[in-house]
Amino acid sequence: MTLALVSPVPMAVGAVSLNGAGATFPYPLYSKWFDAYAKQTGIKINYQSIGSGGGIQQLKARTVDFGASDAPLSDAEMREMPAPVVHIPTVAGAVAVVYNVPGARAGLRLDGPVLADIYLGRIRRWDDKRIAALNPGIRLPGRVIAVVHRSDGSGTTYIFTHYLAAVSPTWRANPGAAKSVNWPAGIGAKGNEGVAGIVQHVPGAIGYVELAYAMQTHLPMAALKNRAGRFVLPGVQSAAAAAAGGVAAMRRDVRVSVVNSPGANAYPITGFTYILAYRHQANTPKGRALVGFLRWAMHEGQRYPASLFYVPLPPAVVALNDKAIASIR
Amino acid sequence: MRSTQPVATRQAPASAEEPRRALLSPARRDALFGILLRAVAVLVAALCVLVGVVLVVRSVPALQRFGMSFLWGTTWDPVQQVFGALPFLFGTVVTSVLALLLAVPLSVGTAIFLAEVAPRWLAAPISFAVELLAAIPSIVYGLWALFVLVPALQPVELWLSEHAGFIPLFRGAPYGVGMLAGALVLAIMVTPFITAVTRDVILAVPHSIREASYALGATRWETVVRGVLQYGRTGILGAVVLGLGRAMGETMAVTMVIGNTPQISASLFDPAYTMASVLANEFTEATYALYLSALIEIGLLLFVFTIVVNAAGRLLVLRTRGVAAGTGVVA
Numbered sequence: 001m002t003l004a005l006v007s008p009v010p011m012a013v014g015a016v017s018l019n020g021a022g023a024t025f026p027y028p029l030y031s032k033w034f035d036a037y038a039k040q041t042g043i044k045i046n047y048q049s050i051g052s053g054g055g056i057q058q059l060k061a062r063t064v065d066f067g068a069s070d071a072p073l074s075d076a077e078m079r080e081m082p083a084p085v086v087h088i089p090t091v092a093g094a095v096a097v098v099y100n101v102p103g104a105r106a107g108l109r110l111d112g113p114v115l116a117d118i119y120l121g122r123i124r125r126w127d128d129k130r131i132a133a134l135n136p137g138i139r140l141p142g143r144v145i146a147v148v149h150r151s152d153g154s155g156t157t158y159i160f161t162h163y164l165a166a167v168s169p170t171w172r173a174n175p176g177a178a179k180s181v182n183w184p185a186g187i188g189a190k191g192n193e194g195v196a197g198i199v200q201h202v203p204g205a206i207g208y209v210e211l212a213y214a215m216q217t218h219l220p221m222a223a224l225k226n227r228a229g230r231f232v233l234p235g236v237q238s239a240a241a242a243a244a245g246g247v248a249a250m251r252r253d254v255r256v257s258v259v260n261s262p263g264a265n266a267y268p269i270t271g272f273t274y275i276l277a278y279r280h281q282a283n284t285p286k287g288r289a290l291v292g293f294l295r296w297a298m299h300e301g302q303r304y305p306a307s308l309f310y311v312p313l314p315p316a317v318v319a320l321n322d323k324a325i326a327s328i329r
Numbered sequence: 330m331r332s333t334q335p336v337a338t339r340q341a342p343a344s345a346e347e348p349r350r351a352l353l354s355p356a357r358r359d360a361l362f363g364i365l366l367r368a369v370a371v372l373v374a375a376l377c378v379l380v381g382v383v384l385v386v387r388s389v390p391a392l393q394r395f396g397m398s399f400l401w402g403t404t405w406d407p408v409q410q411v412f413g414a415l416p417f418l419f420g421t422v423v424t425s426v427l428a429l430l431l432a433v434p435l436s437v438g439t440a441i442f443l444a445e446v447a448p449r450w451l452a453a454p455i456s457f458a459v460e461l462l463a464a465i466p467s468i469v470y471g472l473w474a475l476f477v478l479v480p481a482l483q484p485v486e487l488w489l490s491e492h493a494g495f496i497p498l499f500r501g502a503p504y505g506v507g508m509l510a511g512a513l514v515l516a517i518m519v520t521p522f523i524t525a526v527t528r529d530v531i532l533a534v535p536h537s538i539r540e541a542s543y544a545l546g547a548t549r550w551e552t553v554v555r556g557v558l559q560y561g562r563t564g565i566l567g568a569v570v571l572g573l574g575r576a577m578g579e580t581m582a583v584t585m586v587i588g589n590t591p592q593i594s595a596s597l598f599d600p601a602y603t604m605a606s607v608l609a610n611e612f613t614e615a616t617y618a619l620y621l622s623a624l625i626e627i628g629l630l631l632f633v634f635t636i637v638v639n640a641a642g643r644l645l646v647l648r649t650r651g652v653a654a655g656t657g658v659v660a
Contacts, residue, residue, distance in 0.1 A: 024613075051613025053621075077616065146504050151589030151606070153407075153614025175408065179614045182406035187506050187600040188589030190610060194475065201480045202504050 016289045017044040022055020022068030025155040025210065026273045029091055030068070032304050033297055040296075043289050052155060052179070059085070059276055065286055067276040070155020071179060072255035084279045086324050087254050088294055089272035092311035094239035095160050096214035097222040097269070099206045100199050101126055103141050104220075109134045111225035112167025112260065112268065118145055118206060119164060120171060121185030126204060134225075141204070147186030148198045148207035153179040156192070159271035160208050163259040167268075208269075211239065212309035228264045236306050238267035244314040246270075254320060270311070279328055287328065294325045381632060388626035390619055399626060405591040407611070412623035414630055416591035420601035421634070424508060424583065425576040427597075428515035433569055435516070436523035437558075443524075444531035445553055456528070463521035471585030474514040479505035479586055482513070486598050501596030504588075509597040511587035515579055519572035526571060530564030531557055563646050570642030574635055580605040604631040 020030075027049040034045040048054075052069035059067030060081055072087050097115065099108055110118075114130050117123045123130060126140045150157045158179045165172040175181040189195045192213040199207040199219060206222075211234050214221050223231040232238045245266045246258025260268045275294065281287025298321050302312045313321070353361070391399060395412060402413015439459065443452045486503035493499045501507060534557045542556040558565065580603075588600020589610060604627050615621040 053612075053614040053616045056616055071616070144502070146502070151584065152610040178408045179616070180407045180611050182404065182408065183590065186590070187504060188602075188610070189506070190584045190589065193472075194585055197475045198479070198504070198506055201476070202483070202506070205504075 015042070016285050017046065018065045018286060018289055018293065019046045019063075020055075020066045020068060020275075021048040021050050021058045021064045022276075023052045023070045023155055023273055024049040025070050025093060026068065026091055026310070028212075029305055029308050029310050032308065033301050036301070036304070037293055037296055041292070043293065045293065051153070053153065056276070059278075065277070065290055068274065069276060070271070070273045071158045072274055073276065085276050086279050086328055088275045088277070088321050088324055089250075089254060089313065089317060090275050090297060091305050091313065092239055092243040092258075092270055092272050093155075093159070094211040094234045094236075094242070094267055094311065095156050095163075095208050095269040095271075096211050096219075096234040097206065097208050097224065098196065098199050098214050098217075098219035099222055100201075100203055100219075101141065102143070102203050104135075104138045106220050107135075107138060108220065108222045109225070109231045110222045112163070115224070116164045116168030116171045119147055119149070119183075119185060120168070120175075121147070143204040146198075146202045146205040148189055148195050148202075148205050149183050149186050150192075150195060150208075151188030151190050155179065155271070155273060156208065156210055157181070159257075159259060159269060162257045162271065163269045166257070166260040210309075211235070215309055224268050226264075226266050226268045227260055227262050228266070230264060232265060232267045234267050234269070236309060236311055238265055239270045239311040240314065242266035242268065242270035243272070243311055243317065247314055247316040247320075250317060250320060254324065277328060281328060291325055291328050294328075295322070298322060298325070381629075384625060384629040384632055388622050388629050390622040391626040394619060395623075399623075400630075403591075403593065405607070407615075407620050410617075410619055412620075412626075414604070414627055416593050417602050417604045417607055417627060418630065418634075419593045420508070420511075420587065420591075421577055421603040421605070421631070424511045424515055424587070424601065424603060425573055427508070427512035428519060428576045429569065429573055431512065431516035432520045432523055432572060436520050436568075436572070437527055437565065439520070439524045440527035440531055441553055441558075443528050445549075445557065456525075459521045459524050461521075462517070463525070467518065467579060467582045468585075470514055470518055471582035474510060474582060474586045478514060479510055481505075482510055490598065497595040498597050501594060501598030503598050504600075506586055506588045506600060507596075507598045508587065508594075508601045511583045511601065511603070512597075514582050514586055515576045518579060518582060519576050522575060523568045523572040526568035527561075527565050530561040530568065533564070534560045567642065567646050570639065570646075573638055573642070577635060577638065578605055578631070580609045584609050604628075604634075 027047070030047055034047060038044050052071060055064070055067035055069055056073070056077070058064045062082070073081070073085060078085060097110065101108065110131070111134060114123065114134065124145060125142060126145055127142045132140055158177070161175065161177040161181055165177040175184055187198065189198045189207070192209045195207040195209050196213060196217045196219060199205040214234065221234055223233045226232050241263045242261040243258060245261035245263035246256070249256045249258070258270060258272065261270065277290060281290065298313070298318050302318070305312045391412065395402065399412065399414050401415050402411070403415050404411045404413050405416065443456055447455065483503060483505035486505060486509070489499045490501070490503045538556045538560050539552055542552040547555070583603055584606040587603065587606060589602050589606060590600035591602045592599065594601070608624060608628055612624050615624055
């Protein structure tokens with residue numbers, strides 16, 4: 001009996017399957033990865049894009065082999081987990097500020113404090129002096145600004161509010177930074193499609209969406225003033241520059257936020273999404289398969305993100321991840 | 330071997346049927362059927378109770394932390410860990426009631442037309458269209474509302490806020506998105522349900538009622554209002570309660586257009602929030618225990634609310650039925 005079971009060992013390795021759950025933001029890329037990886041190795045990875053919160057819950061309950069989250073675990077959340085967890089930043093994404101300003105079809109420029117004050121409800125009209133000062137070439141209408149934000153908890157909101165908190169002490173103190181916050185102004189719309197829909201139809205609206213979504217819907221995007229003082233449009237290149245600018249801080253703790261990153265061409269509203277896994281893998285064949293997949297994703301897998309408007313990892317982050325992946329046993 | 334086989338199969342059915350008939354006499358079969366039905370009914374009731382139990386158990390952390398103040402708290406701040414449900418209660422009740430105010434006259438009018446006035450060749454396709462409305466998934470209503478209804482509503486709201494802005498109802502920001510848009514899409518969604526039930530109720534009113542009314546010299550209007558609707562009001566009330574229950578629980582369509590802002594405002598144009606919407610929006614990304622628990626308590630509130638509304642509807646129906654029976658004898 002045992003002999004008969006043991007003999008097809010090479011087949012059994014190929015039949016290992018992994019289960020993961022979590023964030024929806026990287027799902028298009030992950031499904032591409034899992035598909036390509038299954039074709040190469042025969043290892044099937046099932047992923048449920050149920051949201052970061054659900055992914056963390058399921059990892060905690062050990063019903064999945066890995067979780068995925070747009071926000072790293074806080075120190076308190078790390079302590080709540082039953083065992084030490086490794087964070088692997090898999091890919092970076094940029095959040096674009098989109099707008100609908102009659103008379104300004106393109107070329108709007110904003111900086112962090114002005115954007116924060118718009119979302120705080122302190123700057124209420126498009127012809128406000130502070131917006132005009134940033135846009136000398138544009139005749140701004142005397143319209144009320146319709147502020148639009150995401151109503152559903154999302155990684156996009158997490159990155160966006162972290163940026164506002166980084167550039168505005170007031171924002172940091174009051175609404176703060178999280179996947180859902182108590183918005184001081186504006187209307188909430190569900191999903192990227194909801195925000196884009198309202199921005200498209202309401203003259204005077206401003207909103208924020210994932211880069212891929214902004215590209216696909218052709219909404220005008222605002223150029224933001226980065227830490228180096230340059231106005232930078234969102235894009236795969238400028239977000240990659242931002243991700244590279246965050247490396248120094250990530251060496252100390254990979255969970256650190258990379259918004260408002262230094263770097264001449266860095267787009268400031270950029271962030272990573274993470275895969276979470278236990279450092280000690282109880283089930284060794286699955287653990288080995290997971291490590292194999294993560295290695296593959298860090299190297300071969302990095303050719304997929306750009307075509308889907310995600311930002312490939314900077315080489316220094318890949319090196320950090322290689323070390324973290326090697327620590328999984 | 331080959332020869333015995335057909336013999337055996339030929340004998341089998343006869344011998345198998347005899348004892349089965351003896352095992353299940355008609356009386357026993359009825360008893361078994363009764364047990365089965367009872368089990369199914371108990372199962373449904375048990376599911377409902379279990380849902381309640383799970384909701385209570387899982388909202389314990391929020392209940393302990395906030396107690397009754399959860400009901401009248403107006404702040405919902407996942408960052409500061411402060412949760413209050415009042416804006417969601419307000420939004421749910423106001424949008425649902427507004428939706429009924431709009432939908433009931435439309436639905437009852439349509440039902441009267443279909444049952445009393447329209448010729449058969451017209452009634453059949455209109456009935457079909459109304460029933461088709463009920464089959465459209467709610468996310469389709471939501472996207473339609475976002476991309477068609479909201480842009481159409483904007484100029485109307487703008488005009489109203491400019492010319493009637495002194496009324497608090499029309500004072501808000503005229504973006505198109507807000508309480509009014511939510512109520513409108515809800516009204517459209519509950520109309521087919523109320524219409525279909527009301528039409529069936531009207532069709533069930535005995536012809537003798539109409540004949541008696543006409544014999545007394547009543548006009549068609551008087552016959553419909555005092556005869557038919559009066560007779561069928563219990564059923565029509567039931568239809569309205571059904572619509573209210575559906576409006577309170579509706580999620581996706583409302584979420585797309587209500588503006589999802591937990592505030593209590595007198596303006597129809599201002600964004601608001603409903604209980605079902607906040608669940609849809611925040612449940613998947615609620616990362617810490619108290620947050621999740623607060624959301625589950627919102628679910629518990631919605632559950633209790635739905636039960637109370639349905640119970641109130643039932644009581645109302647029972648009472649009017651009693652009154653109707655009483656007056657019926659006298660008349």
